[in-house]
Amino acid sequence: MSLFSTTYDVIVVGGGHAGSEAAASSANMGAHTLLITMNLQNIAQMSCNPAMGGIAKGQIVREIDALGGYSAIVTDKTAIQFKMLNKSKGPAMWSPRAQSDRMQFAECWRNMLEQTDNLDFYQDSVNGLIFENNTIIGVKTALGLQIKAKTVIVTAGTFLNGLIHIGEKTFGGGRAGEGASTGITEDLVAKGFESGRMKTGTPPRVDGRSLDYSKMTEQPGDEITEKFSYLKTSKPLQKQRSCYLTYTNPKVHELLKEGFERSPMFNGRIKSTGPRYCPSVEDKINRFAEKDRHQIFVEPEGWNTVEVYVNGFSTSLPEDIQDKAIRSIEGFENVKFFRYGYAIEYDYFPPTQLKHNLETKLIENLFFAGQINGTTGYEEAAAQGLMAGINAALKTQNKEAFILKRNEAYIGVLIDDLITKGTEEPYRMFTSRAEYRTLLRQDNADLRLTEKAYRLGLASKERFERVLDKKKKTELTVNFIKNLSVTKEEINPILESKKLAIVNQTMKLYKIASRPQLNFNDLKKVTKLASFINENNIDNEIIEQVEIDLKYSGYIEKEKNNADKLNRLENVPIPSNFNYSKVKSLSYEAREKLSKIQPTSISQASRISGVSPSDISVLLVYMGR
Known part of the structure; x- marks a missing residue:
């Protein structure tokens, strides 16, 4: 007999950034929520760099805060340095970024979740999903429990059939020191889902006591600090820790090249696609051979730890190569490793299989959020988790889905890009992806979104x-x-x-x-x-x-006028299951893409790659316009 005799409104699978925001938003909307994670000590763990925000990402964190999420509050409580990036440019480009204390960040997240009403926790691995026809009704765990739910949100991060690579060594895992998750991919593929593989990587962590900071350039935070959350209870930093800047050099590059034939990236063992905008150090010296140096940011992991994150040195090269090469960087001559860098491959599901509320098209009441949708980054994951949590709760309450438009939020741009265009490489948000970025500034996220959060019950x-x-x-x-x-x-x-x-x-x-x-x-x-x-x-x-x-x-x-024009097309709906194959005036490519993605409006159809303006004109005629 199951220990869980109740049927939950929402089960969240995975306790990373997406899962944590999903659990918080659904519970705060009154849905009885269960967060299942493989290790309760690692809730909202910063698996890679110990920082939140950055270009476009900082805007997302502010939007999460305006919608009642927790990421900004936790960041303010655990920050060790704050910077407003791009201040020399116009305000549409200003982007807040904070270094965080990694251990405090996870602890603070757990404390906030434990103080959230309607939220239960369970430590176990989900290795199966329970369906009734084409509706999800619960999950199965490694301990053999079957837990029922009205809705399920899968936020598995890099754990789905995760495979870690260090040189010629390969072993299963979702991140260093933690096992992979199996069974979920297989259940979804059996239901007709298309899956793929992606890759990401992380740099070594080293002992800060073994570094010579006198050979590096100090990178202090802003003199006048700001904060992420709009809440009055959040306070700007009063003291900060500095980061440091150093560089690779030709000797480092030659030493790294010695390991290329043993690199999983170059010998064919890694076949999946990695993030274009955060390449490994071996990828950088291979793609940008004309450059004789690359930046290395030396970032402390917290107030009271000596552990240091070597930003810019992400690698999966053999450990002996990592050791030799990093010692040739100025300031790293006597470095001691805490752990080596590694690459990780994992399953994802092309996000064109989702609706705009992040519910899957194939299975009712099943939602995906985070890296399972092909994104990279804590902020992108947290935003999806927040939206999936909101929409799962609304689904259980028989209410209309909550969807943000492209002119309302970066979160709206993120989700629309994923659903409409899909992605074949880890998707990262940039200000250039938002056509209305002057409207979507970091300073006005509260003005844009707080009223919506208030109506949802997420803002006081x-x-x-x-x-x-x-x-x-x-x-x-x-x-x-x-x-x-x-x-x-x-x-x-x-x-x-x-x-x-x-x-x-x-x-x-x-x-x-x-x-x-x-x-x-x-x-x-x-x-x-x-x-x-x-x-x-x-x-x-x-x-x-x-x-x-x-x-x-x-x-x-x-931009407001342009957005109004877009919204007029957004108000021209396309009936669900519209038969595009009968519209012979459409190009073959348009019929194929439209049939696969099934856009809900003319505006969404116009953003699909391969659908031309003449195809849109044909559709407008068919829709009586």
């Missing part, structure tokens, strides 16, 4: 009211500046101090504010504006919004 009334106050004060300040006239006597000294062209008459302040060389601190020297800010308690968060609105209003308005 206090959080929602704070966002409404921010929105109100931002609009109030923008309108004040648009209506405020300043005399030349008042504004010209400010312009002259910045060596800018002076004005010859009284002008509206907003026209002067649009000059890129001026910032808000300059404008605050205008007496009436300074008084307005003090009287209305306008803080720096609102000032940032106002400054962006004033300087980039033209770009923002243009």
Whole structure:
């Protein structure tokens, strides 16, 4: 008899970043949720680099926070360094990134999950799925338990038939020191799912006491730190740990090449595709042979540990080659290894087999999130987990699916790209993937998404009211500046101090504010504006919004108009199971791709590779448009 006599609303398989966010969101929406993971000590483990955020990824973490997820809160509590990347560029490119204390990060995640109502935990390995016709009804575990559920979310990371490679050595595993997961892939393939293999890798971890930091360049955090979460309880860092920068050199490259014939990447033992934008060091020196050096970032793993992450030296070369080569990097001459780098191959399922709510098309009530969908990165996984958890809970409550559009969130871009285009290599988010990135900035994720979270029950009334106050004060300040006239006597000294062209008459302040060389601190020297800010308690968060609105209003308005055009096509639905083979006016490729992906709208159809504008025109005619 099963220990679990209850039928759960949601079972989450896997306790990584996707699984943790999935469990939190479904439980917080009132769904009775069970998180099953192979090791409860490794919940939300940072398997690779000890950092959250980065270009486009930082925007995703802010969006997760605005939607009531935990990733930003945990990052703020466990950060050891903070940087806002791309500050020299426009605000659409600004991306927060934080180094975290690896051990504290996992501990904090577990503590937050344990304090979440409606959430149960169980340590075991899921090795099978239970179906009733084409509906999932539960899971089977290695201990022989059968646990029933209304919905199941699979977030297996790199564990599905995981295979670890170090040189000529190969062994099963989901990551260093942990076994692989078997049985799930086989059950899904038997149900008609298409599966594939992907590869990722990780660098060595070394003893920081054995490094000579005097030969490296110190990389401190920002002088004025920010935070990820919009919650008032999250606080910016008061002290930070530095990272360090060094480089490979021609001698390192020659030593690495000595091991190429024993490398699983080059001798054919690894046949799967690795991440294009995070290549191994052997891949870098092979693909970029003209470069005589590559950056190595030396990143501490926490406040109180000597373990160091060697960012930029991801490798699966034999351990003797790793040892010789890394000792030729400046500062690493006397290095001691904690563990060697390795590559890992694992099963994934092409994400075109999913609906936009991350439910599978073949099996009802079964959801996928994270690396099982072909993505790479903690942030991409966490975002999918959050959305899968929300939609699994909604499914059990017989409510409409929650889907974000491409102009509403990077999360919407991520999921739409996966569902519509698929991926044949580990998918990573970049700002360039978002056509509306001026709208989807890291600073306004709360304004874009908190109201949606509030309606879902994931944002508190206090959080929602704070966002409404921010929105109100931002609009109030923008309108004040648009209506405020300043005399030349008042504004010209400010312009002259910045060596800018002076004005010859009284002008509206907003026209002067649009000059890129001026910032808000300059404008605050205008007496009436300074008084307005003090009287209305306008803080720096609102000032940032106002400054962006004033300087980039033209770009923002243009993107809003483009998004409106897209949404008009989004509102032209395509009936489910539409028979494209009967539409002879469509190209053969379009019929084939449309039949496979089954887009839900004309807009989605237009984003499918191989579907031309003329094919879209044909579909519009068929849809009565």
